Amino acid sequence: MTQLSAPGRPLRPRGKLLQEDARRHHRALLLQSLFRDGPASRADLARATGLTRVTVSDLVGGLVEEGLVEELGARPGGRVGKPATLVGFAPDAADVVCLDLSADGRVCGALVAPTGRVRLRRSAAVKGRRGDDAVALVLRLARDLVALAERPVLGVGVGSPGVVDPGGTVLDAPNLGWHGTPLSRALHERLGLPVHVANDANTAALGEHTFGRADSGHLMVLRVGTGVGAGLVLGGALLHGHGSAAGEVGHVVVDEDGEECACGRTGCLETLLAVPRLRARVDGLDPAARADALAGTGRRLGAALAPVVGALNLRHLVLSGPPDLLDGPLAGATADALRRRLMPVVGDDLVLRTSDLGEDVVLVGAAVLVLNAELGVS
Amino acid sequence: MTQLSAPGRPLRPRGKLLQEDARRHHRALLLQSLFRDGPASRADLARATGLTRVTVSDLVGGLVEEGLVEELGARPGGRVGKPATLVGFAPDAADVVCLDLSADGRVCGALVAPTGRVRLRRSAAVKGRRGDDAVALVLRLARDLVALAERPVLGVGVGSPGVVDPGGTVLDAPNLGWHGTPLSRALHERLGLPVHVANDANTAALGEHTFGRADSGHLMVLRVGTGVGAGLVLGGALLHGHGSAAGEVGHVVVDEDGEECACGRTGCLETLLAVPRLRARVDGLDPAARADALAGTGRRLGAALAPVVGALNLRHLVLSGPPDLLDGPLAGATADALRRRLMPVVGDDLVLRTSDLGEDVVLVGAAVLVLNAELGVS
Structure with missing residues (x-):
């Protein structure tokens, strides 16, 4: 926890604070480099971040002391001269x-x-x-x-x-x-x-972007559960929207001739896709009829999302929810409908899949x- | 133009470069503050940017020398003590x-x-x-x-x-x-x-965001001309998309039963909205029939854009193109259709209008x- 100074009395003069700001920024650069790209020598880090060797050594020393970074010994492989020592993000630090x-x-x-x-x-x-x-x-x-x-x-x-x-x-x-x-x-x-x-x-x-296979920085995760909601990472950053409501697509009307919604309107995305609605529509059907029904839902989902995927030029669209409903005909038909509706420059590069991270x-x-x-x- | 150093010989030691990097960053902070918020005293600028008074005075001195910033004299109004001197972004500098x-x-x-x-x-x-x-x-x-x-x-x-x-x-x-x-x-x-x-x-x-009335930082501009395309500023930054194709919505299929498109598909947004198509649909109609036809186009446009506006939680949707087609029934029906299809938390705050900047x-x-x-x- 931060120790606060007495009221009205700044803890440190401004100039010092600015230096600390730069130091924190440089420290984050080093950690980010080790986190994304794995172990590296101090020289590698200086090249990757544009910081001086002296600054890198100083900051790495501090990070090793804190336990966030660990020394990993000499780089494997038989180069001539003194082998470089690698440091890495310490997975067990915290x-x-x-x-x-x-x-x-x-x-x-x-x-x-x-x-x-x-x-x-x-x-x-x-x-x-x-x-x-x-x-x-x-x-x-x-x-x-x-x-x-x-x-x-x-x-x-x-x-x-x-x-x-x-x-x-x-x-x-x-x-x-x-x-x-x-x-x-x-x-x-x-x-x-x-x-x-x-x-x-x-x-x-954010989970998909950092720990899943959707690390393009241009992705939408559509969560399908009791309700339906989306999260967007665009240009590598989470989108919040004007009123912090970005991704709130569950109650966007996508089919004016659709089913009645709990919100009082007709044809919200939730009436198409929420798990209870999907189960009610497919439970008890034989496998072929079930696949047909799920594919029909996928086609309508693709039609509704095409303007979003096209406008944002997304790379990844990830469906997150029960695999028995989402994987297979529904995901396949959604992808087909999107490709049919998008320009090749956008549709050809689009990866649509269900999340590997599951409920985690x-x-x-x-x-x-x-x-x-x-x-x-x- | 930048004077390059001899190959292999850095122009300046790294530490110096980093200082210049910080200097350039601080200079941009000051200019941005004067550009967005208007004239200010050096003390105002220090408060607004978090920089020290000494740094502000030093940088403002340089900017005045370059002609990008100008001295505007004492602040109007009768405060006690020595009145603060204002400086401002110089509109005639460049x-x-x-x-x-x-x-x-x-x-x-x-x-x-x-x-x-x-x-x-x-x-x-x-x-x-x-x-x-x-x-x-x-x-x-x-x-x-x-x-x-x-x-x-x-x-x-x-x-x-x-x-x-x-x-x-x-x-x-x-x-x-x-x-x-x-x-x-x-x-x-x-x-x-x-x-x-x-x-x-x-x-x-970008023009609307900086010089128009759509400065929320959450906006889409839909350009309607021979073709149709959009530009998105989200969280204050221009969206590029995975393949630099963000906003390329003209050839997204929005109506599978729509008109045939030059691209070979059916019902692209351009078949609904491009100026030649719109003119062909409304030219020669009497005023009431013309208004009806434009409102019908607006309803279909609102339906196509609702998932985009909802997912992004946009504040401003700006239509840019011929006012005789876009202003009036088309814009009105688009706004109505969007509000009917969006949650109040998103729809109530949405401002839909045509651009004041016109063709500029x-x-x-x-x-x-x-x-x-x-x-x-x-």
Whole structure:
């Protein structure tokens, strides 16, 4: 935790602060290089980052002391002269406490390594808790995970349902009874750790971008569950949108002749794609009829998403949800419909697939929220 | 132009370069503050940018010497003590040579002030020139404008049709016979000035963002002409997309039962919205039937764009093209259709309007390309 100075008295003169700002920026450059590209020598790092050898050695020394970077010995291979010593991002330096509040009736948590590996899981039933009671439940789960950590905890990352503002206030999550609930502040005050909260679909998009196979920096993750929501990483950065509601596509009307929606309108994307609707449409059908029905849904999904994929020139469209529904005819028909509707320059390069990260995509994305904010890596 | 050092011999030691990097960054912070927020005292600037008073005074001194910033005298109003001296961005310090290559059969150019004011215009007929001949025509127009400038020329900005890569190579502009044409390099080599090229719709989006009333940082400009294309500024930054083709929505199929398109498919957005198609559909109709037909087009446009506006949580959607077609029933019906199809949290805040900048939107956007790259302002 940061030690604050006495009121009205700055901790350090301004010039010093600016130097520290540059130092923090350079430190993040080095960590990012080791995180994305793997072990490197100090000379490699100087070349990759444009920093001087002296600055690199100085900063690497500090990072080794902190335990975030480790010495890995001489570079393998028989070059002439003194072999370079490699350093690498230390995967066991820290844990991240990660929470996924988007599951139906449960809050799920995990300790996640900076490599994205889930070390340990815990969860708790919501049992109808709402408002402050739901916040208290989340706090308990986070506290349990902090207590279970065997390494320093870098911070707490949370993927929450609903619209979340940049300060970590949940503007609207009806299922948990949260309306303008300052979740990030509440957890930070009680845990004394850095806390970062984002919408679950946005968190999933960060997870795919950093730990999945969708690292192009131009991707949309469509989460299909009880509801439907998307997260967008564009040009490598998470899109928030004007009112923090980017990706909220579940209640966009995509078919005016579609089914009635709980929101009172007709033909929202959720009526096409939400899991309960899909199950109701295909359960009990024989395999051929089931495949037909899922392909029909895929065709309509492709038609609805073509303007989005085209306007954004996306590289990856990732479907995240039950594989028995999404994998196969639905994903195939969505991809076909998109290609038929897009210019070759966009459609040919598009990769549509289901997420390999499965249900963990929000948890590992929550780790990215923390890695990004605290270390500058993603 | 930059004076290059002898091969293999760095011009300056690294540490010095890093300091210059910081200096350039701080200089851009000051210019951006004066550009966006208007005149300020040195103390105001220190507060706004977080730089020290000493750094601000030093940098402002340099900017006044260069002529980019001017002393404006004492702040009006009767405060006690010595009144603060204001400095401001100098609108007459420089000209930007701006080119719009998206018009039908003409290349249009202008000298544009850093305030976005068009000082002087020139244009030339294309007369079927293609490939290198078209590049030569553009070069001649740019040269004429450089010769006409009465102030230092900050650089050359170009809005070109087609997909343009980040290095200013036009990947594909069939009307000018350009395929992989290094337009930026060709102009830079012959003019000896900084040159920045982008797609015309992307350039228009920058123009609206900086000089129009769509300064939210979350906007799409839809250009409606012989073809249809969009430009997106998201989170304040121009979106390029995976293959530099963001905004290329003209040949996205939006209606499988629509009209046949020149590209060989059916129901592309261009068949709905391109000016020749619109005119063919409404010319000769009586006013009521014409309004009906335009409103029908607007309804279909709103349906096609709803997933885009929803996914991106846009604040501004700007239609740019002939006002007699776009203003009125078409824009009104598009807005209605969007609101009906979007969640209130997104739809209520959406502003849909036609561009005030008219046909100048690409020219002033081309100035933003240069201001942004050369001074760090936008």
